[in-house]
Amino acid sequence: MFIKLTTSKKSKFTKVYLVEGYRDKTGKSKQRTIKKYGNLEELEAKDPNILEKLKFEAKNMKKNEVVITHNLLKANSEQETDKNYGYFFLDNIYKSLEIAEFIKKYKFEKNFKYDLDEILRLLTFSRILNPMSKKATVAHQDEYFKEFNVALKSVYKSLSNLSEIKIDLQNHLNKKVSETYGRDTSLVFYDVTNYYFETEIEDDLKKKGPSKEKKSTPIVQMGLLIDSNGLPIAYDLFPGNTHDSSTLIPFIKNMRKQYNFGRVILTADKGLNSGKNLAYLKSKNDGYIVSQKIRGTSKAFMDEVLSDEGYACNPNGTFKIKSFFRERETKDENGEKIILKEKVVCFWSKNFDDREKHKREKLEERITTYLESPSKYKSSNSYGIKKYLKLQNLDKKTGEIKDIEPYIEFDEEKYKRDVSLDGYYTIVTSELDLNNEEVIKKYRGLWKIEESFRVLKTDLEGRPVYVKNQDHIEGHFLVCFIALLISRILEMKLDNKYSIRRIQETLKNATCRKIGNGLYSLNKQNDVFRDIEKLFDVSLNYSKVRIEQLRNWKKELSYNTKKQNTKPDKY
Structure with missing residues (x-):
């Protein structure tokens, strides 16, 4: 059997048919239509990979399997929705940072009856793969292979808990990054940007000030520190009317309390090089470029x-x-x-x-x-x-x-x-002993933090900020920080071969669809996905797999599990 496409002068659409070849009584080769699927343009609007799926199914189909192919074209209301499995890789990095263990041991001020780790995982993965509002994130939580069970009310409550652990979790993440992936803090980069809100109401944090996007609504200032590999170290929020240069000293002071850093050389642009800031760094035996x-x-x-x-x-x-x-x-x-x-x-x-x-x-x-x-x-x-x-x-x-x-x-x-x-x-x-070329090279690393802000604002859609309460705002930015960290780690592990945008799109498009009897059809993946698979020593380069094989593949990616390139049976 095979797929046949036909067009006519009268119609602008391409018709899709399932066709079978056979020979008549005289031995002449003929064709007969087994099934009509409809217009290709309409089918691809629902699933861009549908033609390839149909061709594969037709090539390997027996007569009694027509019903399985028919399931591919049912409306979403009649069948399983596409499930994302690209987040498996993000989950691996999330587990390597031992965030769940940190949350389990943390002594919260108030008890809560929801799974904070599950909520944080949902918010983090969604921020990377499909950034949207908290309400929309909960509404789309069934689009992952491992179904989440998160209530919207619990999400808003959890933001207050995330605000509470903001400083301690950053400290924990820094330690885990240093242990697991390596961290060089001899040269660090600091910069400030701001995020605007969809409200006119100001409070202690949301203040009107010079907006990077020329917005007239209140903003919040974010100071971000990254290492020489571009991995985020820490962040802090300041009222929107705080001048950029006024954030550096309180930021560095708080960082010194939390992190056991040696001497650092801080790199920043001219908006932060006030004499007061440089004098402070010098008094602490730190350097600057x-x-x-x-x-x-x-x-x-x-x-x-x-x-x-x-x-x-x-x-x-x-x-x-x-x-x-x-x-x-x-x-x-x-x-x-x-x-x-x-x-x-x-x-x-x-x-x-x-x-x-x-x-x-x-x-x-x-x-x-x-x-x-x-x-x-x-x-x-x-x-x-x-x-x-x-x-x-x-x-x-x-x-x-x-x-x-x-x-x-x-x-x-x-x-x-x-x-x-x-x-x-x-x-x-x-640094008087650095030669001219070294000074320029180190300073030019500042583009990494500028790109981090672009990723936060554009790729992770960190703004505009829709939550209003201060603890909810703090929780929102902690999620964005973790999402940026995981994205940067994956980018670094891929030797910076691909941009975060390409990695995001690749993992977002890694979806599967149930087509009956525990059998799943997988979207065809690109070269970026194949490189990610090699990185984690797994392979799922097939069009169809059974649910057990997807589960086993996920287990292979689990943290502290010995990686084995066990390929699933081919269907």
């Missing part, structure tokens, strides 16, 4: 950066680099004076310069427009160029105030100075 803005600094500093003396250039002249040492005075958090001895690495890149010059083309067009038509500038909101332009009403010759005919003063000298700095970048470090 931070970016340093050039524009707006002292004339002496800008002159040093622009001076050709000391620069080493590459052969084609597209990159040059130099460094110099400096001492500067600042104040610590107590107002005490402290001297910082630093190395400043300066470099110029033609690519960076070209990008800056390209941006200036539009800037210069607007400057010309405003100089010619001051009234347009008066009504504009162009903060990017206001440092170069000043609206005047005073006639310089007569001293007369001219409200009707204002004019614009253009600070051409300042503009030319800024243009001369295009393409330059500076990094400041307390």
Whole structure:
């Protein structure tokens, strides 16, 4: 038997038939239709892999098996729904972190009658595979091969419990990551972002402030610390009106209380390199590598950066680099004076310069427009160029105030100075013995934390935040943190060959469907899934398996179970 597709000029649809070949009495080869399945376009809308499944079934089908194939096309209301088994791998990592054991031993302030570990597993796996609201997550909990039994009321209550264990669980996770996967904290990365809420109501945590997404609703600030492998170490939440630079000292203080770290070198962008922050790190014998803005600094500093003396250039002249040492005075958090001895690495890149010059083309067009038509500038909101332009009403010759005919003063000298700095970048470090290339390499690792925020916000859909109570908010972000950690561990174990987005999509599409008598049809998986299987030393590269084999395959992935590549029988 085989699948036959037909199209006609009158219809835009492709018809799908189950056809059997046979020979008539004269021995001539003929075909007869056994079953009509319908339009291919409609079938694929329900199941993108249906054609491949039907072809496989038809190829291996006997006459009495037509009913099994028919089951593939029943409406969801008439048959089992697709069950995800891709979460098996996530469950393996979850178990390796011994979260269930931690919850079991933790002494909660209040007793509860629900399974907190089961709820956390559901929320974590769903946050990775199919992020949605808590209510929707509970509504779709039957879409996993191992059925969860979680009530929505219990989920909201559990968020308060998760808030309670926030600090201790992070400490536990750090220890398990160090023991199981290795953790290098000699170089760490810290950054801050914020998440907005779908509410106008403020409280002690939800405050209006400068939103990264330009939202006017309340936000919450999150400080995140990751290691050199990109694995999250810790996070903390701050009120939305807290300035980024004001989060670092309290964050590091709390981290020091919880984690037994040695000396660390902290890497951050220029928004966090206040003198107070750097003085604090220095006073604790820690180090730092931070970016340093050039524009707006002292004339002496800008002159040093622009001076050709000391620069080493590459052969084609597209990159040059130099460094110099400096001492500067600042104040610590107590107002005490402290001297910082630093190395400043300066470099110029033609690519960076070209990008800056390209941006200036539009800037210069607007400057010309405003100089010619001051009234347009008066009504504009162009903060990017206001440092170069000043609206005047005073006639310089007569001293007369001219409200009707204002004019614009253009600070051409300042503009030319800024243009001369295009393409330059500076990094400041307390590590005086590092060479220039090492400083740049270590600083460039900061992209890992920027990507982590993107993953949290986009791939894991950590925002907007819909829960409102502070303990529920804390619980929500703990789930997001665990989901990020598990995703990063899997990404690292795959040698960073695939993005978290691809891994997510691959595991989400790893589904099976019951087709009768304990038999399951598996969606065809891609090369990413095959690599994940190799990583965990298992294989399920078949179109159909029995339920017992799926269960055994899951057991093979259990933590502390000896991995054996036992392949299921082929059907």
